[in-house]
Amino acid sequence: MLLRNAKIVTIGDQDSYGLIECGAIAIKDGLIDWVGADDAIPAAYLDGPVRNLEGRLITPALIDCHTHVVHGGDRAVEFEMRLKGASYEEVARAGGGIVSTVKATREASIEDLLTSALPRVDALLAEGVSVIEVKSGYGLDRDTELNMLRAARMISAHRNVRIKTTFLGAHAVPVEYKDDPDGYIDEVCIPTLKAAHAEGLVDAVDGFCEGIAFNTDQIKRVFDAARELGIPVKLHAEQLSNIGGTKLAAEYGAISVDHIEYATEEDAIVMAKAGSVAVLLPGAFYTLHETQLPPIDAFRKHGVPMAIATDCNPGSSPLASILLTMNMSCTLFRLTPEEALVGATAHAARALGLSDTGRIKVGLRADLAIWNAKHPAELAYRIGFNPLFESIVGGESIAA
Ligand code: DI6
Ligand code: FE
Numbered sequence: 001m002l003l004r005n006a007k008i009v010t011i012g013d014q015d016s017y018g019l020i021e022c023g024a025i026a027i028k029d030g031l032i033d034w035v036g037a038d039d040a041i042p043a044a045y046l047d048g049p050v051r052n053l054e055g056r057l058i059t060p061a062l063i064d065c066h067t068h069v070v071h072g073g074d075r076a077v078e079f080e081m082r083l084k085g086a087s088y089e090e091v092a093r094a095g096g097g098i099v100s101t102v103k104a105t106r107e108a109s110i111e112d113l114l115t116s117a118l119p120r121v122d123a124l125l126a127e128g129v130s131v132i133e134v135k136s137g138y139g140l141d142r143d144t145e146l147n148m149l150r151a152a153r154m155i156s157a158h159r160n161v162r163i164k165t166t167f168l169g170a171h172a173v174p175v176e177y178k179d180d181p182d183g184y185i186d187e188v189c190i191p192t193l194k195a196a197h198a199e200g201l202v203d204a205v206d207g208f209c210e211g212i213a214f215n216t217d218q219i220k221r222v223f224d225a226a227r228e229l230g231i232p233v234k235l236h237a238e239q240l241s242n243i244g245g246t247k248l249a250a251e252y253g254a255i256s257v258d259h260i261e262y263a264t265e266e267d268a269i270v271m272a273k274a275g276s277v278a279v280l281l282p283g284a285f286y287t288l289h290e291t292q293l294p295p296i297d298a299f300r301k302h303g304v305p306m307a308i309a310t311d312c313n314p315g316s317s318p319l320a321s322i323l324l325t326m327n328m329s330c331t332l333f334r335l336t337p338e339e340a341l342v343g344a345t346a347h348a349a350r351a352l353g354l355s356d357t358g359r360i361k362v363g364l365r366a367d368l369a370i371w372n373a374k375h376p377a378e379l380a381y382r383i384g385f386n387p388l389f390e391s392i393v394g395g396e397s398i399a400a
Helices: 043-047 076-083 088-093 098-107 110-125 142-158 181-198 216-229 245-251 265-274 282-287 296-302 322-331 337-343 346-351 377-381
Strands: 002-009 019-028 031-037 050-052 057-060 062-064 129-135 162-170 204-209 234-237 256-259 277-280 306-308 368-371 388-393 396-399
Touching: 002 368, 062 346, 076 088, 098 142, 110 129, 110 142, 129 142, 129 388, 142 162, 142 181, 162 181, 162 216, 181 216, 204 216, 204 245, 216 245, 234 245, 245 256, 245 265, 265 296, 277 346, 282 322, 306 322, 306 337, 306 346, 322 337, 322 377, 337 346, 337 377
Parallel strands: 002 050, 002 057, 062 129, 129 162, 162 204, 204 234, 234 256, 256 277, 277 306
Antiparallel strands: 002 019, 019 031, 057 368, 368 388, 388 396
16 A cells, blocks of 8 residues: 655654655555655555545554553542542541552453453554553552453454553552562562563563552562563553652663653763663653753753653543643643654664554554644644554554
């Protein structure tokens, strides 16, 4: 198939738009076979099916590289309680907070988990997303953590989307281990990681390194287990304070370090050395009324690739829009629209360890988004407006 008469945003190797004003893309066997100027199309491609895109914009399909779309229940009532003045303790005493999501997730069947995740997935797909990362971490017991990962993997049997699953057993301390987080790590988290890996369910291992979650020693034990199994690691770090998670993650060659509002320039330097991607999550920053900005200038200065993601979760980021995430990354974090688009494509791919998608380049998967837009900055610019015309995932066209 040949797509012609389009404005193409290839995302060049310099992490710039890489604009082709009037271009064409040839797709063969699900891969990009040729890309170039419309007036230089090799004759052979003109013999096959040709589509005239009438000047529309083509970008790499978007990638949401950090989500918790699989979970039970929601926390809308808690949201309302807090806005009526309830304190964190009152919310917790009323059974709210992360504990309530763990309870609802444990009560859900795999089918329930899948069914409740699909509308969130659909919202992302409607905006041109082709890859979604999904974390466990609301089960915090063996069976529920495994069910979360199984449900996540089932998504791609129901939708044309690629799913990457991340084991996040070290997300929170469950009530039954309230006074023994070390016991939880050693007796539940690590054995569950091994079981999930044995079932082939784990693409990466994550943790929440924070005062309210796990310290660096506890995360280190999880990372050692991951290393033994040969699984790449990533980490929720320095979201609310700086306790050294970024440096630990870099020591383990983390593919990404996520949140990192409280990271320092020194952290940026170790991330650059380790080749870790900085995953910025403006939805959580917005929801939590956070004021500490991630060290964007230090990431730029030291060449740390910046990705952005929704962090779609029922507590700190009930956000299922990658386009709004791009807008927030510009407005709240002062990314340029170009950085936002690279962050939701090429760098998001890298944060997942994927080298076959995220750019428009010969040999990569034909994962494309076609927009009713004239300039790529339009994608980050509008709020609550979706200009998607069509998605192409692995060469297969999906009408918007
Ligand atoms: N960071 C967060 O902000 C959330 N998890 C995490 O690792 C909070 C999750 C929740 O409140 O449900
Ligand atoms: Fe998260």
